[in-house]
Amino acid sequence: MYAFIFRHLPGPLWLRIIWVILLVAAALVVLVTWVFPWLSQFSPLTDSTIGT
């Protein structure tokens, strides 16, 4: 799958490597901004209050 994506990125090798770095960075931003905060509500580590 990743090999397929890499082959279909436009440009020469160096440009495709830059593409990969950008795509991974974008994925990380999405994860940290939306996915992880949402996921953390299911984590028991954040229950510190009494009676909730």
Next chain:
Amino acid sequence: MNRRYEAEQPFGRQGEGLSNLGGGIAVTRRDRSQRPSARRRRRSFLQIAAQVFGELLITAGVILLLFVAWQLWWTNVESNAKQDQAVEEFFADLGENPVTQEPEEDIQTSGGDQIPVLETMAPGETFAVIYIPRFGDNYTRPVTSGVTTAVLDNLGLGHYPETGMPGAVGNFALAGHRQTNGAVLDDIHTLVPGDRIYVQTQDGFYSYVYRNTQIVLPDRVDVLAPVPTRPGVEPEERMLTLTSCNPRFGAQERIIAYAVMESFQPLADGPPDEIAAQVADVAAGSA
């Protein structure tokens, strides 16, 4: 090794579709350099599906590891920065207040054994700073009204709004994370009876003395009662209660630390000796 290789050879020759597994590597390499798509075309749907599935599983594993790192490390970095800022703002506000206040009056109220008590703040309002020397020389954390995740995840310690304010007869109860988002009460189990917990408000410094710890189930709201664990009883002492999750890295129980108020020192008299250097550092840092 040798015998095994011989045993497998006939099998490798037998299945033509699998022939590129063993001896075919050299051929494939040559193929690939000449025609990039040659090897790909030969793969069956099942092989592609298995590879995509495997790569997705690896991706899921990497994402879960990233989540653990984010939760246990990065949320602390973020929350600590926000807490430092809240402490800075608290001190900046203090710097403005003495102009309107008359310090001499404060000393008089202290002499008359009257301890000033703030009114309950609006949710999200940082109204105090707490110092716990047992947790380290640099343990300076803001105290914010409310125990919603918005408060606890960003600003560390939250005040149960239905409980008393610092210095009030009754129970001044706080909640904080044991792990993640600043991990403000990670060391709560290291408190030793006699340890001081200092709470600074715009009025002065309230010194509490740590007394004991209790481990309870999460539904025990009576630890927040004016007389902890004895709801309905008229309070006589000024209590401070810290609640966090227990065990560390878990939340099956709650760990509760109780402290009793010992003394009050108005802002004009300066901070108590034990935290004088620390308060000066923080005040200088936010000036």
